[in-house]
Amino acid sequence: MVETxxxxxxxxxxxxxxxPLAISMLxxxxxxxLGRWAGVLATMAVAASFAVAVASVADLLSxxxxxxxxxxxxxxxxxxGGFRVGADLRLxxxxxxxxxxxxxxxxxxxxxxxxxxxxxxxxxxxxxYLNLFVFFMLMLVLGANYLVLxxxxxxxxxxxFLLIGFWSDKLTxxxxxxxxxxxxxxxxxxxxxxxxxxxxxxxxxxxxPIFGAAPTVLTKDAATVIALLLFAGAIGKSAQLPLQVWLxxxxxxxxxxxxxxxxATMVTAGVYLVIRSHVLFEISGVALTVVLVIGVATAxxxxxxxxxxxxxxxxxxxxxxxxxxxxxxAVGMRAYAVAMFFLVAHAFYKALMFxxxxxxxxxxxxxxxxxxxxxxxxxxxxxxxxxxxxALAQAGIPPxxxxxxxxxxxxxxxHTGRTAVxxxxxxxxxxxxxxxxRMLILTFFGKPRSDAAEHAHESSPLxxxxxAILAAGVAFAGVLELNPEGKLTSLLDPLLGALHDAGGLPFxxxxxxxxxxxxxxxxxxxxxxxxxxIDPNAFRARMEPMATAAQHGWYVDRAYDVVFVQPAKAxxxxxxxxxxxKVIDGAVNGVAGLVQRAAAGGRLIQTxxxxxxxxxxxxxAVLVLGYIGVRV
Amino acid sequence: MRTxxxxxxxxxxxxxxxxxxxxxxxxxxxxxFMAVELQLNAVNLTLVAFARMHNDLTGQxxxxxxxxxAAAEVVVGLAIIVSIYRRRRxxxxxxxxxxxx
Numbered sequence: 001m002v003e004t005x006x007x008x009x010x011x012x013x014x015x016x017x018x019x020p021l022a023i024s025m026l027x028x029x030x031x032x033x034l035g036r037w038a039g040v041l042a043t044m045a046v047a048a049s050f051a052v053a054v055a056s057v058a059d060l061l062s063x064x065x066x067x068x069x070x071x072x073x074x075x076x077x078x079x080x081g082g083f084r085v086g087a088d089l090r091l092x093x094x095x096x097x098x099x100x101x102x103x104x105x106x107x108x109x110x111x112x113x114x115x116x117x118x119x120x121x122x123x124x125x126x127x128x129y130l131n132l133f134v135f136f137m138l139m140l141v142l143g144a145n146y147l148v149l150x151x152x153x154x155x156x157x158x159x160x161f162l163l164i165g166f167w168s169d170k171l172t173x174x175x176x177x178x179x180x181x182x183x184x185x186x187x188x189x190x191x192x193x194x195x196x197x198x199x200x201x202x203x204x205x206x207x208x209p210i211f212g213a214a215p216t217v218l219t220k221d222a223a224t225v226i227a228l229l230l231f232a233g234a235i236g237k238s239a240q241l242p243l244q245v246w247l248x249x250x251x252x253x254x255x256x257x258x259x260x261x262x263x264a265t266m267v268t269a270g271v272y273l274v275i276r277s278h279v280l281f282e283i284s285g286v287a288l289t290v291v292l293v294i295g296v297a298t299a300x301x302x303x304x305x306x307x308x309x310x311x312x313x314x315x316x317x318x319x320x321x322x323x324x325x326x327x328x329x330a331v332g333m334r335a336y337a338v339a340m341f342f343l344v345a346h347a348f349y350k351a352l353m354f355x356x357x358x359x360x361x362x363x364x365x366x367x368x369x370x371x372x373x374x375x376x377x378x379x380x381x382x383x384x385x386x387x388x389x390x391a392l393a394q395a396g397i398p399p400x401x402x403x404x405x406x407x408x409x410x411x412x413x414x415h416t417g418r419t420a421v422x423x424x425x426x427x428x429x430x431x432x433x434x435x436x437x438r439m440l441i442l443t444f445f446g447k448p449r450s451d452a453a454e455h456a457h458e459s460s461p462l463x464x465x466x467x468a469i470l471a472a473g474v475a476f477a478g479v480l481e482l483n484p485e486g487k488l489t490s491l492l493d494p495l496l497g498a499l500h501d502a503g504g505l506p507f508x509x510x511x512x513x514x515x516x517x518x519x520x521x522x523x524x525x526x527x528x529x530x531x532x533x534i535d536p537n538a539f540r541a542r543m544e545p546m547a548t549a550a551q552h553g554w555y556v557d558r559a560y561d562v563v564f565v566q567p568a569k570a571x572x573x574x575x576x577x578x579x580x581x582k583v584i585d586g587a588v589n590g591v592a593g594l595v596q597r598a599a600a601g602g603r604l605i606q607t608x609x610x611x612x613x614x615x616x617x618x619x620x621a622v623l624v625l626g627y628i629g630v631r632v
Numbered sequence: 633m634r635t636x637x638x639x640x641x642x643x644x645x646x647x648x649x650x651x652x653x654x655x656x657x658x659x660x661x662x663x664x665f666m667a668v669e670l671q672l673n674a675v676n677l678t679l680v681a682f683a684r685m686h687n688d689l690t691g692q693x694x695x696x697x698x699x700x701x702a703a704a705e706v707v708v709g710l711a712i713i714v715s716i717y718r719r720r721r722x723x724x725x726x727x728x729x730x731x732x733x
Contacts, residue, residue: 608729610664614655
């Protein structure tokens, strides 16, 4: 659907990203002197951004449905011949939701980080990076053209790299950062090619003219090519198959980073990109199917991996990949409002669970292995309750936010006749509830399985207050979309186009099925891990070698290592040690050696005997004269 | 009756050949110098002879220039030979062979 909104000027949009940027620069340069204030200032910057964002969105919502689009032109960025790109910001229903999530949840995570990073000497730098991330993420979603979006896109990738490797004194952390950066770079490069194709076809990168002209300018095939190139970027950023390998390793970063970047915001940028470019995907049609297939495959794949993890953060990482797969399922079915609702709900409960996991890790003095935990609900009651709310929300227990999101998604699948998607989605939901139940029971129930677990302590209020606020958000975010005529749908439909509902099983029936699936899965996990009737270790041993394979992400990493990394390294060695050392250096040194040898021979004619010179001179004269004589 | 040009050229050629051999076989710098003068005078004789044959004074004028240049060259050359002699008590050109590879 082509966008028909009328726009109005908004002069405060620039404030929203600028506040975090300013404090980021401050922290970057004088962060060491600020001490404790570094975190406070950073949190206040994001909170102030949130306030401005709320005001802007409120202003947007006060307008009639057809005029909900604010834009601001800051300056001309690039102006070459007829090609112009401005630093333009735009606020509509889609970016409104994104900025509220980024600044709102971002502010809570900043607040949490003050406590979490209190004893780190480099916290000034940490908050500088974190604020810089918020700035780039806001530019990504506020940009009114693909170039501003791409600026933010690469910027968040950079901040992700810096923060994953924040504790870079440990080599594995630095390697995880590198892996994340390089893996996403594969997608980014393809995306850049897509943007270049857009410039080639449309002569502009602005959203409005591109989406306006696309139906007439683009053939189906051209749209497919562009859409798939853009989707490649989304695959990298959102850790979908086949580029999912970086996200589990990205857990090397500090836990607030995992919560903000690798759960709530950056990884959802891919979903945002596809929804923003939905016009191109719809012209293509094929591209939407690709999105759907990748989404289903990723949701199932990552869910199976999550079941076998022993590291609490890696469970959450695979869970995030799986949930992002769900979002792409919704996008692939053109249910953009559902995808956005899912995105918001996921941002809440996944940020909550990551922060809860961080609190657990904090209480366990850095231990992340769930086999060493157990029984923590008694010593960490607040963390337990909030974490459980997050887990139950994601498992799809009503009335928490995740239930509505997942149910809306499965309802669309069922009502549009995609029975296979519905079935696989329900299967993934079962697996989701299973790994969440397993994680919850292993961590918080039973008896402490290590000294650290026995002597664990509840975290400080600075850490659990954000948890409580997020838990409240998870509990009540469902009201955003309580019915098909929900607030979100009405906000997004004028922008993205409404979905045609062909009808199917009634909502109540679908909801009952979904809840039943979740409850059964949770009951099974209780039976295996919590009741004491089965030895979980023996259970796992019976599942070998599948369990180990799943724990290692079905060895995709190892396959990539054999297929891509080792050949690339061999090629590098070959060019370095053979091509460069032998061929190129050989050619250079060979030419020099040849000249040297020729000179060594040639200089021997300089004998120093004057009479020899005279003889040569004479013979030369005879030769020249003889030649002239013969000619004449 | 005029003397035929061939006699002059023959004499000039003879002188030039003597000069050339003198340059090549002598090791004493002064003798080489004298041989070079012999060559120059052979050339001057040729110039004058052709000038007479063509009834054109240009050749004679050129011979005067040549003599002037030769005189100047002798001045510089002898000065160099004298300074070499002062330095090494010898004017043997084969001894002066520092400027080589």
